[in-house]
Amino acid sequence: MTNPDIIYTKVDEAPELASASLLPIIQRFASAAGITVGTKDISLAGRILATFPEHLTEEQRIPDDLAALGELVKTPEANVIKLPNISASVPQLVAAIEELQAKGYALPDYPENPSTDEEKAIRAKYDGIKGSAVNPVLREGNSDRRAAAAVKTYAQNNPHRMGEWTADSKTRVASMSGGDFFSNEVSATLENATGAKIVLETASGETVLKDGLSYPAGTVVDATYMSAAALDAFLAEEIEKTKDEGVLFSLHMKATMMKVSDPIIFGHAVKTFLAPVFDEFGDEMKKLGVNPNSGLGDLLERVKGNAEIMSAIEATMADRPPMYMVDSDRGITNLHVPSDVIIDASMPALIRAGGKGWGPDGKEHDAVCVIPDNSYAPVYDESIAFFKENGALNPATAGTVQNLGLMAQKAEEYGSHPTTFEIAEAGTVKMILDDGTVLHSHEVQPGDIWRSASARKAPIEDWVQLAIDRQKATGYRSIFWLDKDRAHDAQLIEYVKPILEAAGVADKFEIMAPREATRASLETITKGENTIAITGNVLRDYLTDLFPILELATSAKMLSIVKLMNGGGLFETGAGGSAPKHVQQLHNENHLRWDSLGEFCALGESFKFLADAKDNAKARVLGDAVEKATQGILDDNRSPGRKVGQPDNRDSHYWFARYWAEALANGPDADLATEFAPVARALAENEAEIIAELDAGAGSPADTGGYYKNDPAKLAHVMRPSPTLNGIIG
Numbered sequence: 001m002t003n004p005d006i007i008y009t010k011v012d013e014a015p016e017l018a019s020a021s022l023l024p025i026i027q028r029f030a031s032a033a034g035i036t037v038g039t040k041d042i043s044l045a046g047r048i049l050a051t052f053p054e055h056l057t058e059e060q061r062i063p064d065d066l067a068a069l070g071e072l073v074k075t076p077e078a079n080v081i082k083l084p085n086i087s088a089s090v091p092q093l094v095a096a097i098e099e100l101q102a103k104g105y106a107l108p109d110y111p112e113n114p115s116t117d118e119e120k121a122i123r124a125k126y127d128g129i130k131g132s133a134v135n136p137v138l139r140e141g142n143s144d145r146r147a148a149a150a151v152k153t154y155a156q157n158n159p160h161r162m163g164e165w166t167a168d169s170k171t172r173v174a175s176m177s178g179g180d181f182f183s184n185e186v187s188a189t190l191e192n193a194t195g196a197k198i199v200l201e202t203a204s205g206e207t208v209l210k211d212g213l214s215y216p217a218g219t220v221v222d223a224t225y226m227s228a229a230a231l232d233a234f235l236a237e238e239i240e241k242t243k244d245e246g247v248l249f250s251l252h253m254k255a256t257m258m259k260v261s262d263p264i265i266f267g268h269a270v271k272t273f274l275a276p277v278f279d280e281f282g283d284e285m286k287k288l289g290v291n292p293n294s295g296l297g298d299l300l301e302r303v304k305g306n307a308e309i310m311s312a313i314e315a316t317m318a319d320r321p322p323m324y325m326v327d328s329d330r331g332i333t334n335l336h337v338p339s340d341v342i343i344d345a346s347m348p349a350l351i352r353a354g355g356k357g358w359g360p361d362g363k364e365h366d367a368v369c370v371i372p373d374n375s376y377a378p379v380y381d382e383s384i385a386f387f388k389e390n391g392a393l394n395p396a397t398a399g400t401v402q403n404l405g406l407m408a409q410k411a412e413e414y415g416s417h418p419t420t421f422e423i424a425e426a427g428t429v430k431m432i433l434d435d436g437t438v439l440h441s442h443e444v445q446p447g448d449i450w451r452s453a454s455a456r457k458a459p460i461e462d463w464v465q466l467a468i469d470r471q472k473a474t475g476y477r478s479i480f481w482l483d484k485d486r487a488h489d490a491q492l493i494e495y496v497k498p499i500l501e502a503a504g505v506a507d508k509f510e511i512m513a514p515r516e517a518t519r520a521s522l523e524t525i526t527k528g529e530n531t532i533a534i535t536g537n538v539l540r541d542y543l544t545d546l547f548p549i550l551e552l553a554t555s556a557k558m559l560s561i562v563k564l565m566n567g568g569g570l571f572e573t574g575a576g577g578s579a580p581k582h583v584q585q586l587h588n589e590n591h592l593r594w595d596s597l598g599e600f601c602a603l604g605e606s607f608k609f610l611a612d613a614k615d616n617a618k619a620r621v622l623g624d625a626v627e628k629a630t631q632g633i634l635d636d637n638r639s640p641g642r643k644v645g646q647p648d649n650r651d652s653h654y655w656f657a658r659y660w661a662e663a664l665a666n667g668p669d670a671d672l673a674t675e676f677a678p679v680a681r682a683l684a685e686n687e688a689e690i691i692a693e694l695d696a697g698a699g700s701p702a703d704t705g706g707y708y709k710n711d712p713a714k715l716a717h718v719m720r721p722s723p724t725l726n727g728i729i730g
Contacts, residue, residue: 003072004038005614006030006606007080010065012043012708014582014594015083015573020710020719021650022596025657026603028729029664032675033618035610040065042138044086044096045709047129048107055106070137078568079610080138081602087132087256089263089339091294096708097126103709112291131259136410141564142463143405144470145544145572147552148559148601150627152400154634159395160553163354165387170247170366171355173381174238175374179230181414181451182374186440187222187487189494190215195434198419198452200444202427209421209429218457220491223431223440225423228447231265231372235272238370243321248357248367249273250324252346252380255338257541260420261449265372266338267293273320273335274299277312285309297336324357324367331360343371344542347380348549354392355384375486376542378515383546386522393550399525401547402476402532404467405540408459408565412488412537420451455536460492462565464499467534471508477524477531481539483513492536514539525551557597561605569609573598583707585644590702590718592649593640600630600656618669625663632659650694654725658683682728693722 008023010016027037041050042065049056050064072078086092094110101107110126111119147155176183197211215221242249251269255262270292271278278285278292288302303309324334326341334341347369350357356364369384371377387393406412414420423429423444431440431452444450471478480496482489493511500506512520517533524531525547533543548555560572586592607623610616633639638655640648661680664672683690702718705711720726 003077004036005079005610006035006037007040007069007072007078008037009069009080009082009085010039010041010043010046011083011085012045013086013580014586014592015599016043016710017583017586017592017704017715017719018594018596018599018649018653019083020715021653022599022656024720024726025653025729029622029657029660029676030607032672033616033622035607035616035619035622040069042066042069042082042085042134043708044088044092044129045100047133048093048096048100048126049105051125051129052107055108060105066134066137073138073140073564073568073570074566076567076613078564078566078570079606079613080568080570081599081606082138082570082572083599084573085134087134087259088130089255089259089337090130091298091337092339093126093130099706099708103706112289127259132257132413135407136413138570139407139562140409140566140568141562141570142408142459142466143403143540143544143572144466144561144563145405145540145558146402147400147548147557148630150631150634151552151557151559151597151601155552156396156398158637162352162392162395163356165354165390165392167388169355169384169388170245171350171369171384173369173371173377173384174234174241175371175377175381176230176234177374179227179234180373180375181224181226182486184226184442185222185224185487186442187220187491188439189491190217190219190221193217196221196431196439198421198429198431200423200425200427200429202425204425210419213419215454216456220455220460220488221431221439221452222454222488223429223442223450223452225429225442225444225448225450226261226265226373227445228268228449229445231268232272234372235269235370236275238368239273239320242368245368247321248324248359248365249321249370250334250341250346250350250357250367251370252341252343253338253371254343254541256342258414260422261414261451263293263338264422264449266295266335267291269370270296270299270335274313274316276316277309280312281309293338295335295337295340296333322359322361322365325360328358328360328362333360344545345549345555347371348546348555351380351383351387351546352549352553355387376514376539378513379518379539379542379546382515382518383522386519390526393522393526395551395553397528398551399528399530400551401521401525401543402470402474402530403540403544403547404463404470404532404534405537405544406455406459406463406492406535407537407540408462409456411455411459412453414451414453414538419453420449423448423450455492457495458565460495461499463534464496466563467509467532468500468503468505470532471505474530474532477520477529478509479517479520479531479533480509480511481514481517481533481535482511484511485513489513489536509534521547554595556595557601559601559605560598569606569613571602571606571609573602586702586718587704588701589644590697590700591644591646592719593642594649595639596649596652596656597630597633597639600626600633604630618672621664621667621669621672625660625667628663629656629659644699647695648698650719650721651691654683654690654694654722657725657729658687679728683725686724686728690722690725693724697721
């Protein structure tokens with residue numbers, strides 16, 4: 001069976017709700033050029049169902065679309081528009097399982113503490129779905145992320161509100177000065193292809209943590225660990241310092257992408273914040289099923305029937321510094337759910353707000369931002385220092401920071417990689433190659449978090465070439481964010497320098513540690529000039545939220561192109577960090593404020609890629625017309641408003657369809673012009689009726705039949721409420 005010309009991914013939350021409205025429009029317009037647009041299900045619910053076919057009826061079973069896409073992206077035919085999907089934390093995974101079970105899917109429960117072989121096997125399957133399980137499979141290329149010209153121009157002409165920074169702000173970043181992943185890292189580049197295993201040697205013998213690893217020649221292989229004792233001491237000290245400073249305590253982690261390491265670190269923070277309670281009632285809480293890694297919300301739910309424990313928690317919380325809140329109205333703290341505060345969204349939002357976070361009193365306050373590992377914390381620390389000195393960035397005059405990120409073939413998958421372990425017994429962790437060579441070795445204690453990651457030669461070389469091409473195309477200041485004093489980065493620099501020299505362009509690039517690169521980039525864009533940040537995988541994730549949120553107010557509008565290494569194209573549509581709140585608002589008020597601008601940008605690039613790949617001139621006309629429609633959305637301010645009563649996502653899709661049809665009706669292709677002239681006319685003539693139909697249900701609850709798995713008919717009823725529009729589009 002042949003694949004559609006373009007694959008549009010089925011995902012979760014707000015982007016999936018929006019797709020129910022937008023995708024029929026895309027399919028109708030594409031069909032006029034003989035282009036098929038199909039879907040593949042990479043949603044959390046879809047991945048769960050595909051993983052457990054033996055528990056489902058024949059009618060309930062679905063294919064493993066993620067695996068199929070993983071093969072497709074390795075081919076030149078790949079043309080995939082990838083929307084943001086859930087990188088599931090354990091609470092999200094459990095919630096999705098429970099919803100599916102309630103819908104009649106006989107899935108096994110998630111075993112929190114597996115004891116039998118069967119439970120361990122089920123747990124291993126579920127753990128394969130957790131965290132950033134999708135992106136490493138699909139990203140067979142490196143990342144090129146930037147603000148589309150139209151989006152950047154609009155942001156400069158319509159600057160968003162920025163919080164005020166003052167020199168006396170007490171907001172600061174706190175990180176470990178030792179014992180963390182950064183300080184313990186070792187790295188080596190393999191001369192030959194080899195297999196490897198990871199073992200833990202203890203007084204009682206040797207345990208194989210992972211075997212069957214395989215690395216091609218030229219792979220950079222890292223290993224490091226975080227000391228649990230050093231982490232606990234650091235957290236306890238920062239809690240006391242924060243209390244003395246009279247500001248909010250906040251923890252900023254990535255418990256979704258870093259699905260193994262960061263929930264553990266998060267659990268240490270919960271346990272340290274409630275240390276007196278755990279000291280007195282630890283055994284009792286364990287019997288109640290308390291796992292601090294699941295967050296304060298889960299803990300409170302499990303102990304709420306025990307008055308003595310609840311009293312101890314209240315007394316401890318009263319003695320602690322006030323906490324940064326996710327939702328102060330509902331009492332949801334920073335430590336409630338590990339996936340609620342995601343560093344790449346939470347830190348830029350705080351910085352944009354002038355260093356302020358919401359406190360339990362419903363007011364904004366300065367905050368201590370605890371980022372335990374010191375690998376990338378300096379980026380945020382330096383940003384805060386810069387804005388304290390210079391005041392907030394001015395979006396009306398600021399230049400832009402583009403990003404080229406090394407991510408192909410699971411490069412630098414720290415923390416989410418299956419080579420991350422919580423150490424059970426004191427000993428030595430060794431990475432041993434097939435010939436017996438001990439590549440890396442660390443002395444560890446119980447509770448320490450040990451991890452390894454790698455980056456292969458071909459993706460590294462492709463990444464450097466991508467940087468050379470972009471610098472040549474733009475002439476922008478170009479900086480490799482690499483720290484010569486960090487083990488992993490030093491190995492990458494050994495790749496970067498010779499390639500730049502061989503190409504004769506070494507003088508056009510700078511190499512700086514993340515702290516220095518942050519300041520250089522902020523100085524550059526403050527002057528209204530542009531720069532390209534050439535970074536590894538994690539920094540790619542962090543910077544493509546940080547700078548867009550400062551420049552554009554959102555990272556959802558970024559153009560994100562992945563040039564797949566075997567010739568295909570993957571077009572990503574921005575970030576989905578705020579998607580849960582959008583869903584809640586739709587269900588409560590039938591208003592979806594999700595902005596599909598990222599989808600519009602990706603769609604235009606996908607059509608243009610198809611035009612070149614398949615010599616389809618009509619596809620290029622469609623792509624050019626998408627750009628004109630996107631420009632119309634921006635110029636005429638047709639993006640969704642935040643509040644009920646304002647135009648929402650569905651209104652913006654009407655305008656997108658209308659502008660797209662008008663561009664085609666007046667475009668260079670006679671066939672498309674003939675087909676879309678009556679469509680454009682009908683959309684214009686019926687404007688008032690369509691808008692009235694789209695907005696008729698605003699303010700009332702909306703039922704989509706689920707959260708993780710919507711009912712298709714109910715979803716279509718909510719997201720396509722205009723019979724007039726549906727009749728015109730078909």
